[in-house]
Amino acid sequence: MQIIIVGCGKVGTALAVQLSQEDNNVTVVDKDSTVIRNITSMYDVMGIVGNGASYGTLKEADIEHADLLIAVSRSDELNLLCCVIAHQAAKCHTIARVRNSVYREEREFIRRELGLSMIINPEFAAAQEMARLLRFPTAIEIDSFSKGRIEMLRFKVPPASRLVGMQLKDVSGPRNDLLICVAERNGEVVIPDGNYRIDANDSLSLLATPKTASGFFRKIGVKTNQVHSTMIVGGGETTYYLAAILLRMGIHVTIIEKNRERCEVLSEHLQDATIICGDGSDQELLKEENLENMESFVACTDMDEENIILSLYAKDKVSKKVVTKINHLNFNDVIHSLNLDSLVYPKYITAETILQYVRAMKNSMGSNVETLYKLMDDRVEALEFIIRENCPLQNITLESMKTKKNVLVACINRRGRIIIPGGQDSFRAGDSVIVVTTHTGLENIEDILDEK
Amino acid sequence: MNRKMLRYVISWVLKVEGILMFLPALTGAIYRERQGLAYVLCGLLCIGVGFLLCWRKPENMEIYPRDGFVAVALSWVVLSVFGCLPFMVTGEIPSFIDALFEIVSGFTTTGSSILVDVEAVSYASLFWRSFSHWIGGMGVLVFILAILPAGKGGSLMNLMKAESPGPSVSKFVPRVRGTAKILYQIYIAMTIVLIASLLISGMSLFESLTLSFGAAGTGGFAVLSSGCAEYTAAQQWILTIGMILFGVNFNFYYLVLCRKLKAAVTSREVQAYLLIILAAIAGITVDIYGMYPTLGETVRHAAFQVGSIITTTGYATTDFNLWPQFSKTILLLLMFVGACAGSTGGGIKVSRILILLKTVKKELHSIVHPRSIRKIQFDGHAVEHEVLRAVNVFLTVYMTIFALSLLLVSVDEYSLETNFSAVAATLNNIGPGLDQVGPMSNFSCYSPFSKLVLIFDMLAGRLELFPMLILFYPSTWKKRG
Numbered sequence: 001m002q003i004i005i006v007g008c009g010k011v012g013t014a015l016a017v018q019l020s021q022e023d024n025n026v027t028v029v030d031k032d033s034t035v036i037r038n039i040t041s042m043y044d045v046m047g048i049v050g051n052g053a054s055y056g057t058l059k060e061a062d063i064e065h066a067d068l069l070i071a072v073s074r075s076d077e078l079n080l081l082c083c084v085i086a087h088q089a090a091k092c093h094t095i096a097r098v099r100n101s102v103y104r105e106e107r108e109f110i111r112r113e114l115g116l117s118m119i120i121n122p123e124f125a126a127a128q129e130m131a132r133l134l135r136f137p138t139a140i141e142i143d144s145f146s147k148g149r150i151e152m153l154r155f156k157v158p159p160a161s162r163l164v165g166m167q168l169k170d171v172s173g174p175r176n177d178l179l180i181c182v183a184e185r186n187g188e189v190v191i192p193d194g195n196y197r198i199d200a201n202d203s204l205s206l207l208a209t210p211k212t213a214s215g216f217f218r219k220i221g222v223k224t225n226q227v228h229s230t231m232i233v234g235g236g237e238t239t240y241y242l243a244a245i246l247l248r249m250g251i252h253v254t255i256i257e258k259n260r261e262r263c264e265v266l267s268e269h270l271q272d273a274t275i276i277c278g279d280g281s282d283q284e285l286l287k288e289e290n291l292e293n294m295e296s297f298v299a300c301t302d303m304d305e306e307n308i309i310l311s312l313y314a315k316d317k318v319s320k321k322v323v324t325k326i327n328h329l330n331f332n333d334v335i336h337s338l339n340l341d342s343l344v345y346p347k348y349i350t351a352e353t354i355l356q357y358v359r360a361m362k363n364s365m366g367s368n369v370e371t372l373y374k375l376m377d378d379r380v381e382a383l384e385f386i387i388r389e390n391c392p393l394q395n396i397t398l399e400s401m402k403t404k405k406n407v408l409v410a411c412i413n414r415r416g417r418i419i420i421p422g423g424q425d426s427f428r429a430g431d432s433v434i435v436v437t438t439h440t441g442l443e444n445i446e447d448i449l450d451e452k
Numbered sequence: 453m454n455r456k457m458l459r460y461v462i463s464w465v466l467k468v469e470g471i472l473m474f475l476p477a478l479t480g481a482i483y484r485e486r487q488g489l490a491y492v493l494c495g496l497l498c499i500g501v502g503f504l505l506c507w508r509k510p511e512n513m514e515i516y517p518r519d520g521f522v523a524v525a526l527s528w529v530v531l532s533v534f535g536c537l538p539f540m541v542t543g544e545i546p547s548f549i550d551a552l553f554e555i556v557s558g559f560t561t562t563g564s565s566i567l568v569d570v571e572a573v574s575y576a577s578l579f580w581r582s583f584s585h586w587i588g589g590m591g592v593l594v595f596i597l598a599i600l601p602a603g604k605g606g607s608l609m610n611l612m613k614a615e616s617p618g619p620s621v622s623k624f625v626p627r628v629r630g631t632a633k634i635l636y637q638i639y640i641a642m643t644i645v646l647i648a649s650l651l652i653s654g655m656s657l658f659e660s661l662t663l664s665f666g667a668a669g670t671g672g673f674a675v676l677s678s679g680c681a682e683y684t685a686a687q688q689w690i691l692t693i694g695m696i697l698f699g700v701n702f703n704f705y706y707l708v709l710c711r712k713l714k715a716a717v718t719s720r721e722v723q724a725y726l727l728i729i730l731a732a733i734a735g736i737t738v739d740i741y742g743m744y745p746t747l748g749e750t751v752r753h754a755a756f757q758v759g760s761i762i763t764t765t766g767y768a769t770t771d772f773n774l775w776p777q778f779s780k781t782i783l784l785l786l787m788f789v790g791a792c793a794g795s796t797g798g799g800i801k802v803s804r805i806l807i808l809l810k811t812v813k814k815e816l817h818s819i820v821h822p823r824s825i826r827k828i829q830f831d832g833h834a835v836e837h838e839v840l841r842a843v844n845v846f847l848t849v850y851m852t853i854f855a856l857s858l859l860l861v862s863v864d865e866y867s868l869e870t871n872f873s874a875v876a877a878t879l880n881n882i883g884p885g886l887d888q889v890g891p892m893s894n895f896s897c898y899s900p901f902s903k904l905v906l907i908f909d910m911l912a913g914r915l916e917l918f919p920m921l922i923l924f925y926p927s928t929w930k931k932r933g
Binding site for chain 2: 002020025026027033037040041044045046
């Protein structure tokens, strides 16, 4: 697919890298020639220096043959203009990043009237993700498939749990509709088989419907209730959206923000929240505001380092959940090794959402990856495929299929019915199939077969 | 440095070279020459060594600029060393230095030969010599990029940048592989057209092939001792036009293919290139008027020689050594100008010269208006500072290498004209020089040491200096830092 990305910041670069790896022809446009030089020398993409909202520049980027334009530059208005021009020039799909909360309420109107395919607000998306984690504090990571019907939850096995010492084959849901498909122990990631013995502090990924999952957690003695109180340090846009969602859920919110004016703006819009004007990195202040009695803590400042330090501090103080926002730090494995509970990367969330749209577009053009998540530092991928009429793998039982090593057919969604497949099951047209694998670059369901 | 990737690239170079060696072997088989066997042997050797070197794709396929330069330079050295083996195995060029000189001259599309009697050489070897021009013209790594199973997150652009000529290398399409494919498609199509035209004009298949390879790669190995003097007027004109077309920036053809004729026609570089050619032909025609029986023949010889020298091919239809000084000087200057960037030709390149002239103009302007600010424009775009710097440094390095080579070669005690033109002809990948290394003579007179210097010049000239220099830069090879 021909894709043009306007704006090469954090999200633009992340998108360019992922999309070019997924075999799309990517052209990036940015005003800064240094940025373009860097990205073109590192990745297989074409770079154009210029203003993305100018028709001339877009023509240079071959807009006539583009299937999709993604505008993720710094300015909302530029992004919108860019998409409008691209849409007028080439009738291609357009995605704009619009982050100003003023446009939040009008987004549907803007999208429809300007002919955009999608508007994404990274702060709002990050806030939604955080809210999801606070609603279900046991999970470190939640990814959803089949439009939310199936969820993949990563959780750490508590030492006191019933699970410790059990073998995977003995772990199952009430109607055999639950599967543990990835396990991480001491930094090593495996796709476990039935003989895998669960140990305390293993980090397991569970695939199930949301309902089954909460039942399962109750059974193994893990509390799944949502938190009742949270403290958020940093009062940016993400915090605003998050607080609004949390307040609606009835969670008590305390926000600590340095800037007095910002505090006033927040208090104007968030009547029910407690807003404290002060330095969140001040230990005394945190104690004064009763951090120890909070159930959860969200480090949401613009400084990644500060967020990490705060979370490390809060980890032992709060009872249920610590969420850390990471804006631009790139040392993922270092951050992971700190055991910070849940991490939220707004740039990856944005990129992920856009990627899902691109994949869906590609599906209509032949490939059939519906959803793709990268788990555990990109070491594992979970993909959702749609089985089409012409798929050669239909009606072959799974046990007679010769699949690659480390490929697990984890779940079949047959018209809303979730099947955790055994050897006797087979694919049928219209199914959506979730595959968990340590291989990368699967594009078709047929790719799960061992080539030899 | 990513040594595994380096090995992987070189192993591919060898495998491709080995496969390509079966073509001269086939030629040998057709002409029933036993020399063909040498090519089968060497081809198998190349493939074998290629497989021994690396049989698995490296996990980390990242190539940083440094790796790209080193990989390209080493690939060309390896390519040359293995490419000269058949000459030694057949016994046609027994000395290693001579054989290396001949094949480096082939791959770098220079066309300087050390063979005294070309016609005594087997068809298989003649084919290999000319075919090496064709391989080297567009570049081996570009070819490999076009066929290589693409790696993930590959920064393969750094390979292409290091091998392709010109002040700033850009892609036609977002993917390196796609760009390499388009380049080779244009190249192959144009070569086939040239071969067909020569065949129609009545040339034998073998000569059509070898001469077309030489013209396409802007190489210049002929298959007759007399060069191209014995061909008919029509054939000489076909070759002239062919050479000039292969000296045009391939971006021009891509634009034409995309029906962006306006952008293609307004390319400053192509305009200047054609203008220089016309002016040179006119100047020489006036100067040598009377040396040949008719005006038509005079223009033909002038045009052929000008086309041959500016595209750095190096074919000759007449001994321009005997021309008056003015014409000889024009040719010598054309040697330095060279073809367009992004073509198969060598030399400094027309675009660099244009940018340099604009820099001079800007400098003059800033003397008149000391506080003026002026960006240099090229084809409607401001030239980036990085490119300007690279062009200036290129010229400095170019002159330094030229001066040092001249000094080293002068030890052999030939005339200044000989030495000067020999270095110019090799560093600019032309082929024949003047005086003792003129079109009707060859480079066999030089000592082995001078030949080594000239081999370096040819490689440096083809790869645009820096990849070869980086091999001699100590911190390239440091494991730490």
